[in-house]
Amino acid sequence: ETGVTQSPTHLIKTRGQQVTLRCSSQSGHNTVSWYQQALGQGPQFIFQYYREEENGRGNFPPRFSGLQFPNYSSELNVNALELDDSALYLCASSLDGNQPQHFGDGTRLSIL
Amino acid sequence: AQKITQTQPGMFVQEKEAVTLDCTYDTSDQSYGLFWYKQPSSGEMIFLIYQGSYDEQNATEGRYSLNFQKARKSANLVISASQLGDSAMYFCAMRGPAGGTSYGKLTFGQGTILTVHP
Numbered sequence: 001e002t003g004v005t006q007s008p009t010h011l012i013k014t015r016g017q018q019v020t021l022r023c024s025s026q027s028g029h030n031t032v033s034w035y036q037q038a039l040g041q042g043p044q045f046i047f048q049y050y051r052e053e054e055n056g057r058g059n060f061p062p063r064f065s066g067l068q069f070p071n072y073s074s075e076l077n078v079n080a081l082e083l084d085d086s087a088l089y090l091c092a093s094s095l096d097g098n099q100p101q102h103f104g105d106g107t108r109l110s111i112l
Numbered sequence: 113a114q115k116i117t118q119t120q121p122g123m124f125v126q127e128k129e130a131v132t133l134d135c136t137y138d139t140s141d142q143s144y145g146l147f148w149y150k151q152p153s154s155g156e157m158i159f160l161i162y163q164g165s166y167d168e169q170n171a172t173e174g175r176y177s178l179n180f181q182k183a184r185k186s187a188n189l190v191i192s193a194s195q196l197g198d199s200a201m202y203f204c205a206m207r208g209p210a211g212g213t214s215y216g217k218l219t220f221g222q223g224t225i226l227t228v229h230p
Contacts, residue, residue: 031216035218042116045219048216048217056216092157100159103149105154105156108155
């Protein structure tokens with residue numbers, strides 16, 4: 001059974017650009033959540049998808065958007081990148097809302 | 113709103129000794145879940161242990177146990193027989209009740225860096 005995988009591992013972008021981060025959920029997991037973790041902080045919830053529908057959103061602007069596909073994999077898109085978007089982006093999947101979330105290794109995004 | 117507080121920025125423990133990492137929480141929900149995660153320097157977030165708010169017994173998973181004191185709103189993690197590989201950042205997190213707007217969302221504390229000395 002494969003765990004949660006994220007790509008790419010590292011990414012460098014400049015201000016104003018757009019980025020897409022990808023996540024493959026653990027086999028059978030239909031719920032995917034995305035988190036932003038700034039250096040030295042705890043992760044902050046961005047949004048969650050359940051069966052291809054957004055199912056909850058944290059305090060992030062609309063330029064943070066996402067998708068979930070029929071195979072339950074997911075994308076996080078960020079438009080008009082800002083310096084403060086530099087962070088580790090974590091994807092987590094769970095079997096359903098009642099089960100612990102299992103995290104991927106994250107994508108480290110640096111904005112220059 | 114839910115809030116998690118971890119008041120220990122850093123903790124040190126001798127190898128083979130036990131250590132307690134503190135976590136207090138604030139919520140108006142009657143039903144909620146509490147989690148502990150370990151994050152090594154490589155960045156991955158590793159699930160350690162879960163406690164439901166209605167669970168009467170403290171959760172245990174191998175060397176990890178959760179000291180749940182509901183009236184005090186605390187959920188401390190106890191690691192017994194510390195190992196060098198336990199050195200990492202530890203996060204306490206909370207999830208809201210089923211059907212609520214915060215159900216799928218984990219609210220994390222600021223974390224505690226644990227260093228295990230040989």
